[in-house]
Amino acid sequence: MPDTTPLATLSPADKSMDDIVALAKRRGFVYPASEIYGGLRGFWDYGPLGTALKNNIRDWWWKCMVECPPIGPDGQPVSIVGLDSAIIQNPKTWQHSGHVGGFNDPMVDDTETNQRFRADHLQGIFPLGANEERVRNTISTEVGGETTSSFSIGVPIPRATIIASSPEEAAGQLVSDKSLRKRLGIRFFELVEPFDEQIVVPCCRIDLGNGKIDACISPALVPLEQQPAEVPSPYTGKKNVLTEPREFNLMLDTFPGPIRDEDNKAYLRPETAQGIFLNFKNVLDTTRVKVPFGIAQIGKSFRNEVTPRNFIFRSREFEQMEMEFFCSPEDSQKWYEFWRDERFKWWLSLGIAEQNLVLRDHDSDELAHYSNACVDVEYQYPFTAPGFGELEGVAHRGCYDLSAHSKGDNNKDSNTKLDYFDQELQVRLQNEGVDKAEIKERSRYVPHVIEPASGLTRAVLVLLCEAFTPTPDRDGAKHILSFKPRFAPVKAGIFPLVNKDGMPEVAQKLYMHLRQKHAVEYDAKQSIGKRYARMDEIGTPFCFTIDGDTLENQTVTVRHRDTLAQERIHLDKVEAFLDEHIAG
Numbered sequence: 001m002p003d004t005t006p007l008a009t010l011s012p013a014d015k016s017m018d019d020i021v022a023l024a025k026r027r028g029f030v031y032p033a034s035e036i037y038g039g040l041r042g043f044w045d046y047g048p049l050g051t052a053l054k055n056n057i058r059d060w061w062w063k064c065m066v067e068c069p070p071i072g073p074d075g076q077p078v079s080i081v082g083l084d085s086a087i088i089q090n091p092k093t094w095q096h097s098g099h100v101g102g103f104n105d106p107m108v109d110d111t112e113t114n115q116r117f118r119a120d121h122l123q124g125i126f127p128l129g130a131n132e133e134r135v136r137n138t139i140s141t142e143v144g145g146e147t148t149s150s151f152s153i154g155v156p157i158p159r160a161t162i163i164a165s166s167p168e169e170a171a172g173q174l175v176s177d178k179s180l181r182k183r184l185g186i187r188f189f190e191l192v193e194p195f196d197e198q199i200v201v202p203c204c205r206i207d208l209g210n211g212k213i214d215a216c217i218s219p220a221l222v223p224l225e226q227q228p229a230e231v232p233s234p235y236t237g238k239k240n241v242l243t244e245p246r247e248f249n250l251m252l253d254t255f256p257g258p259i260r261d262e263d264n265k266a267y268l269r270p271e272t273a274q275g276i277f278l279n280f281k282n283v284l285d286t287t288r289v290k291v292p293f294g295i296a297q298i299g300k301s302f303r304n305e306v307t308p309r310n311f312i313f314r315s316r317e318f319e320q321m322e323m324e325f326f327c328s329p330e331d332s333q334k335w336y337e338f339w340r341d342e343r344f345k346w347w348l349s350l351g352i353a354e355q356n357l358v359l360r361d362h363d364s365d366e367l368a369h370y371s372n373a374c375v376d377v378e379y380q381y382p383f384t385a386p387g388f389g390e391l392e393g394v395a396h397r398g399c400y401d402l403s404a405h406s407k408g409d410n411n412k413d414s415n416t417k418l419d420y421f422d423q424e425l426q427v428r429l430q431n432e433g434v435d436k437a438e439i440k441e442r443s444r445y446v447p448h449v450i451e452p453a454s455g456l457t458r459a460v461l462v463l464l465c466e467a468f469t470p471t472p473d474r475d476g477a478k479h480i481l482s483f484k485p486r487f488a489p490v491k492a493g494i495f496p497l498v499n500k501d502g503m504p505e506v507a508q509k510l511y512m513h514l515r516q517k518h519a520v521e522y523d524a525k526q527s528i529g530k531r532y533a534r535m536d537e538i539g540t541p542f543c544f545t546i547d548g549d550t551l552e553n554q555t556v557t558v559r560h561r562d563t564l565a566q567e568r569i570h571l572d573k574v575e576a577f578l579d580e581h582i583a584g
């Protein structure tokens with residue numbers, strides 16, 4: 001695994017999501033989908049720079065997982081092959097995988113406003129998950145171990161969280177503490193009269209950068225024993241307006257072909273994983289892989305999320321990077337631990353500071369229907385700080401999926417048995433003198449699966465958050481994006497200092513040479529300061545400037561984005577300089 005030096009960054013809690021979203025839009029990373037028609041909730045378009053950033057992360061994942069996978073715990077090179085399966089599969093796939101019956105979120109409705117919320121996001125209706133407990137512990141520790149609660153400014157979903165002992169105290173802190181307001185990204189705040197006499201919490205008018213909105217300060221964590229009626233709506237703060245939780249299936253459906261009826265209903269895949277399980281036998285029969293091995297896939301997935309939120313964190317269309325690693329049941333725990341550690345290291349290789357990442361084991365009541373054990377890699381997003389939110393799950397899926405799709409008593413639809421005869425294990429057991437019946441029993445099995453599953457679009461969000469660095473003292477850009485060079489959409493800017501005196505010709509020649517290999521931009525317009533500022537804001541790590549000295553001694557200035565350091569190198573060395581720094 002290459003260099004894992006972190007980017008020099010501010011704590012995520014000190015970064016404003018509004019500023020990050022605004023920069024992403026202004027510079028062409030991410031746009032609301034179909035914006036000219038008013039957008040569509042939960043859908044996003046990736047602009048020129050966002051597409052480049054996403055592709056750079058995607059290519060690095062593919063390289064580390066498929067082209068150059070790590071050495072395994074047994075000292076042998078790990079074998080992983082790639083796949084690109086269809087988004088729409090036979091709908092029986094989703095019946096046997098358990099998604100038709102089990103891929104649900106509990107949901108409650110606000111009967112007054114018709115707003116819909118995930119019940120497990122409204123603590124009090126559903127037991128607190130381990131995640132929320134941990135957030136509460138983090139908060140408690142931070143304030144000296146005292147029992148405290150956190151309060152959300154909800155509009156309609158929590159937009160910022162604050163620690164206090166009551167909603168009134170939280171409101172008081174917001175009124176009096178300007179730096180707290182700044183930290184939470186609140187540009188304007190004022191307490192107002194409750195919008196309705198039934199509202200039981202302080203009401204306010206806030207501006208998080210999108211104009212003023214009426215909001216309530218409601219408990220983010222309320223006691224477990226409270227019933228839905230007792231839980232205030234996060235939208236209005238009123239009690240007695242939320243319905244009982246109902247299950248809501250997350251799959252989006254469609255009707256391939258001319259007839260729109262139940263018999264012809266198919267689903268857009270909610271995860272790329274099932275396409276891998278369906279092709280297990282194909283890959284085994286048509287390539288030279290042997291268990292243990294992995295199949296990796298990157299592609300779009302779709303979920304009809306009840307509450308898509310936090311920019312591209314939870315959207316209805318997103319991209320996943322998933323790998324299913326097939327191994328013998330006897331070795332599965334060893335591989336689970338191996339992939340847990342490897343995947344954590346991989347996120348560090350993106351330049352993410354270690355203190356912004358954690359590994360969190362799932363509690364048994366949190367496990368998905370298919371999973372025996374799961375550990376999440378979590379990141380401290382500005383909207384979860386000081387807590388963390390999911391970035392990747394590494395799940396021990398046991399033999400759940402292959403058994404479910406395998407021809408047998410429980411699956412009369414499949415025409416294929418998905419088991420494996422392990423010849424190497426058979427020979428090893430023979431050499432160990434194990435008796436014949438046991439050898440037969442142990443060497444044919446349904447492989448177990450370890451699955452590292454991450455979101456590519458969520459990784460884009462993480463790198464935008466991690467790289468975002470306010471630079472109030474710098475001339476020029478007010479914010480820069482400190483991407484590691486490998487992930488920067490543009491690797492270098494090439495500028496003539498002035499657009500005359502033979503400099504453009506030399507700069508153009510350098511540009512024409514470098515563009516054959518790297519994403520570089522030529523720019524001769526505006527002052528040199530403005531050109532640097534633009535490159536800083538889009539995260540370009542280097543600028544090469546051709547000036548008067550270049551014409552005399554063939555050297556150029558290299559300007560480094562993060563330190564502003566400048567050095568001179570020979571024109572002939574520029575390509576090697578870029579090669580070396582991008583590979584790091």
Ligand code: GAP
Binds near residue numbers: 273315318
């Ligand atoms: N095959 C297992 C699986 O899909 P998951 O935890 O549901 O597991 C894996 O999803 C990853 O996909 C998550 O860790 C997250 O990064 C990403 N992801 C899931 N739902 C998402 C959504 N609605 N929007 C963006 N990314 C999502």
